[in-house]
Amino acid sequence: MIEQTVSMERVEEAVNIFGSFDENIKIIEHELSISVVNRDGSLKIAGENGENVIYGVKAIEGLLELSGRGEPINEQNVRYVLQLVKSGQEDKIGEVARDVLCVTAKGKPIKAKTLGQKRYVDAIKKSTVTLGIGPAGTGKTYLAVAAAVAAFRAGQVNRIILTRPAVEAGERLGFLPGDLQSKVDPYLRPLYDALFDMLGTETYNKYLERGNIEVAPLAYMRGRTLDDSFIILDEAQNTSREQMKMFLTRLGFGSKIVITGDVTQIDLPADKVSGLREAMRVLNGVEDIAICRLSGADVVRHVIVQRIIKAYEEDEHRRKSAEGKRDGR
Numbered sequence: 001m002i003e004q005t006v007s008m009e010r011v012e013e014a015v016n017i018f019g020s021f022d023e024n025i026k027i028i029e030h031e032l033s034i035s036v037v038n039r040d041g042s043l044k045i046a047g048e049n050g051e052n053v054i055y056g057v058k059a060i061e062g063l064l065e066l067s068g069r070g071e072p073i074n075e076q077n078v079r080y081v082l083q084l085v086k087s088g089q090e091d092k093i094g095e096v097a098r099d100v101l102c103v104t105a106k107g108k109p110i111k112a113k114t115l116g117q118k119r120y121v122d123a124i125k126k127s128t129v130t131l132g133i134g135p136a137g138t139g140k141t142y143l144a145v146a147a148a149v150a151a152f153r154a155g156q157v158n159r160i161i162l163t164r165p166a167v168e169a170g171e172r173l174g175f176l177p178g179d180l181q182s183k184v185d186p187y188l189r190p191l192y193d194a195l196f197d198m199l200g201t202e203t204y205n206k207y208l209e210r211g212n213i214e215v216a217p218l219a220y221m222r223g224r225t226l227d228d229s230f231i232i233l234d235e236a237q238n239t240s241r242e243q244m245k246m247f248l249t250r251l252g253f254g255s256k257i258v259i260t261g262d263v264t265q266i267d268l269p270a271d272k273v274s275g276l277r278e279a280m281r282v283l284n285g286v287e288d289i290a291i292c293r294l295s296g297a298d299v300v301r302h303v304i305v306q307r308i309i310k311a312y313e314e315d316e317h318r319r320k321s322a323e324g325k326r327d328g329r
Helices: 011-018 023-032 050-068 075-086 090-095 115-126 140-153 180-199 201-210 241-248 275-282 303-328
Strands: 002-007 035-039 042-047 100-103 109-111 129-133 159-164 213-217 229-233 256-261 289-293
Touching: 002 050, 011 023, 011 050, 023 035, 023 050, 023 075, 042 050, 050 075, 050 090, 075 090, 075 303, 090 115, 100 140, 109 140, 115 129, 115 140, 115 289, 129 140, 129 275, 140 159, 140 180, 140 229, 140 256, 159 180, 180 201, 180 213, 201 213, 241 256, 241 275, 256 275
Parallel strands: 129 256, 129 289, 159 213, 159 229, 229 256
Antiparallel strands: 002 042, 035 042, 100 109
8 A cells, every 4th residue: 555645734724625425536546446545634545556746746736726716626626636647747737727717797707627728728819819629527618708798898899799600400490490590590599609708788788789799690780791799609609611711801990709519510511521620621720820739638527428428529530440441451
């Protein structure tokens, strides 16, 4: 049995690290096959595998660093810290959840919770056009809206424009009840939700009436030039090549564009090329355009979402490998 010790200065640190019912420490113990005991103001980490014990020490020290900055410790950041430690990136833990991007209407600070998210947020701040590509749950849309609200509050832009293509996935728009706005609202709901969270319903409605905020389907962008605006195109994998080019050329002076999408969830007909895929290829290396790829490691939803994404990626790899072998024969 190998044992290491981590000292703590305050009892509150142990409470935060362990969690209400020791749920955080149980994750570390389960993942590394070690035991962690709070004894006499220090944590005793013990196990049969020396490497895992060292991982446990580094993970707990990383969580103590986050806790010392006032960051709440939960399952998501415990698992992410473990990922960083196992991949030899424990020196990057200090970069996680450091800078506040925006504060919600309820006073909650919005921060990049993973290194991938931090690169994404930094790219949005530095570049005129940013493409954020990654699976569900990586915060692509939410962080983009937070960046838009932050820029608007700072007076860097006069308008926030959120748009997405109204692609019909097995249901015809004409069969939905109501006028055109009612028909497209379901497609725009994730954007509304993010804005309500950032601004609150009352403030959102005030800015909407003034024209400072616009939420509309992509087709409404045609023929316009958008100056002094922060423009977000969501679900961009469902744009056509022509729609993407049309959207990108709407960019006016003093504006930023953020394009988000997941190239594994394209709802276009099989014979249609995704505008997002095309843009990733065409715009790669163009000055002042950043392409950020988020992965399963950047998922900040329930851990099962990461496992689902990983399972689908592995299945896709197996399927392509099998197809390659058949073609080879």
